[in-house]
Amino acid sequence: MTARLLWVDDEIDMLRAHIIFLQKKDYEVVTASNGPDAIDLCREQRFDLVLLDENMPGLSGLETLMQLKDIAPNLPVVMVTKNEEEDIMDQAIGSKIADYLIKPVNPKQILLTLKKNIHQREIVQEVTQTGYRQDFGRIGMQLSEQLNPDEWKELYRRLVHWELELASTGSAMDDMLRMQKEEANATFAKFIKRHYAHWVQHPDERPLMSPDLFKRCIFPRLTAGRKVFLLVLDNLRYDQWRAISGELADDFDIDEDLYYTILPTATQYARNAIFAGLMPLQIKQMYPDLWVDEEEDEGKNLNEKALIAHQLERFRRREQFTYHKLNDSQAVSQLLTQIKQFAATPLNVLVINFIDILSHARTESRMVRELAGSEGAYRGITQSWFKHTPIRQLFRQLAELDYDLIITTDHGSIKVDQPSKVVGDRNVNTNLRYKLGRNLSYNAKDVYEVREPKALLLPQPNLSTAYIFATGNRFFAYPNNYNHYVQYYTDTFQHGGISMEEMLVPLITLRPKRR
Incomplete structure (x- = not known):
């Protein structure tokens, strides 16, 4: 038996040929000639779908439909009627019917709606x-x-x-x-090992990378007279973008691309590179007061507004800009009260940290790890955050403004499950996907090793400092307390190393449809 159907029609005897057709297709068909009988049958039996005539004496199809939905809210009901009046269709659709067929129906039409509503999955x-x-x-x-x-x-x-x-x-x-x-x-x-050093040394021969975003994506729009809202969603992966993109399709025309983030794929390096338009070593050399080395306790991303200002100045841009960093829903709600004030500003930059905070919370909290236990669940939480917090209202408000919206990120993340032992002194940084320090010991097959950081325009705190980057789904683990360390960090989302998920990140342009 393919499925159990209930067909409700006051002229059910005239539909005998259709019923035989469905029975030959291995459907069990139960019939009723009026609404009350159909309601009783649904109380007593289980059906996969109901075919319901709209125009019946006594209890009408729409009235029957309402009671069927009370009994079995998830039962698909297909309305079958001769009535093509729009208000009848609207009432039926408003009552969440599964489909709407106009009499006379042929068996193939019925078979199609059964496949769509019962067998689609x-x-x-x-x-x-x-x-x-x-x-x-x-x-x-x-x-x-x-x-x-x-x-x-x-x-x-x-x-x-x-x-x-x-x-x-x-x-x-x-x-x-x-x-x-x-x-x-x-x-x-x-591929990255072969080409990355050349990209760093030859900016005109590389794909779009972190330091190029303002120069190649934002400044041309400002020059053309467009106003720009740049939203940097920290740690946004491409699959997460795909999960939330459907929420924006009604309000915006969407132009979707990817770009290559720099190494390390970590906020301190990649986001500062975006806002400065420079590689990390160049930032340290040109603006030493705005760069914070790994071993220092000071926050590593406290100077982003100043870096944007310096980049505008270097390119002789005179546009005014605003900069805001949003860490929670309260900050977004407060920004919404001021959104109209930004309408005259050519460039507005928002950094939104929720996804990165979620990633770290998933590592540290057993409950969050269970809620985001898989790649799909991680996407699902991101989508739920977008739908059910003020961030969605922020985009609705932005859709009312005459701006080009650019959504991007500084890096992505990857779910790690392969430990790779590394040994270093106590000054080695704590990131699980990249390390820098002196006298590092590691398995060279597991990493991209950089013994001359200046070749990649990376800061070198000491003459003997080297960088190593984890590849694939590996993460670095110290031999001390190794088993506990591995168990704690296996299946967590990390960033800093080399993977498609970390380095190939979204670059999205949204244009309001109401323009």
């Missing part, structure tokens, strides 16, 4: 799995080729597409995708 799952199986081989072939920066962006988009599609259908192919992502990240790390 398994059909979509099968089609999705077939599509990924076919693309699996193509992606594997691409990984054996020498991809350029744009091809890597496209390949990562495809992997995220399949991750979201398979997750939405409850597919059992997660392990297959996970292994392919691990292979892709291993190949991506080799």
Whole structure:
């Protein structure tokens, strides 16, 4: 039996041919000729779908529908009627019918609505799995080729597409995708090792990177007379962006891209590089009072507004700008009361820290770790935050202004589960995905090692300081208390190293549809 149906029609005997057709398709069809009988049947039995005539004597179809929804709120009801009046359709749709068919209906129409409302999940799952199986081989072939920066962006988009599609259908192919992502990240790390130093030394020959965002994405818009709102959502991954993008489609036209963040993929380096338009070593050399070294206790991102001002000055930009950092809903709500005041300012910069705070809370709190236990759950919490906090209202307000909105981030994060032992002195930094210090001991196969930091325009606190970056889903663990350390940090989301999730991050332009 494919499914159990209840067909309610005061002329049910005239539908015998349709019922036989459905029975041959392995559906069990129970019939009723009036609303009260249908209601009694739904109280006593379980059905997968109801076909309900709208125009019946006594209790009408709409009245029957309301009572059926009280009995079984999630039961799909398909309204079948001769009445094409718009108000009847509106009432039925407002009562959350699953579909609306106009008489005379043919058997194929009925079969289509059954497939859509009863079997859609398994059909979509099968089609999705077939599509990924076919693309699996193509992606594997691409990984054996020498991809350029744009091809890597496209390949990562495809992997995220399949991750979201398979997750939405409850597919059992997660392990297959996970292994392919691990292979892709291993190949991506080799790509970064080959090209990163050249990118740093030759800005005109590299893909868009953190220090280039203002020069290549924001300044041209200001020159063209557009006003810009830049929203930097700290630690936003591309899959998280895809999860929240649907919430913005009604208000904005969306232009979606990715860019390459610098190393280390950490806020101190990457976000300062965005706002300064410089690599970290250049910031330290040009503005020593605005750069804070790793070993210092002072906050590492307290000078962002000053860095923006210096970048505008270097490029001889005269535009006024505002800068705000938002750490919680209260800060967003307070900003909303002032939003109209920004309308005359050419450039407004907002840093929103929720996702980064969530990532750290997930590591430190057992309850948050359970709530965001998987990649899908982590995306889900991000989506829920966006939908149910004042941040959504912020975007609605911005949609009313004549601005180009640019959403981006400083870096992403990756779920780590492979410990890699590292030994260093007590001055080595605490990040799990990159280390800098003297006399580091590590497995060279697990890392991208940089013995001459100046070649990557990274600060070098001491002459013997080296950097190492974890690749793939590895994280650094000290031999002391090793087992506890590994157990505590396995399956947490970390950043600072080399992976597609950390380095290929969203760069989104939104234009209000009401313009």
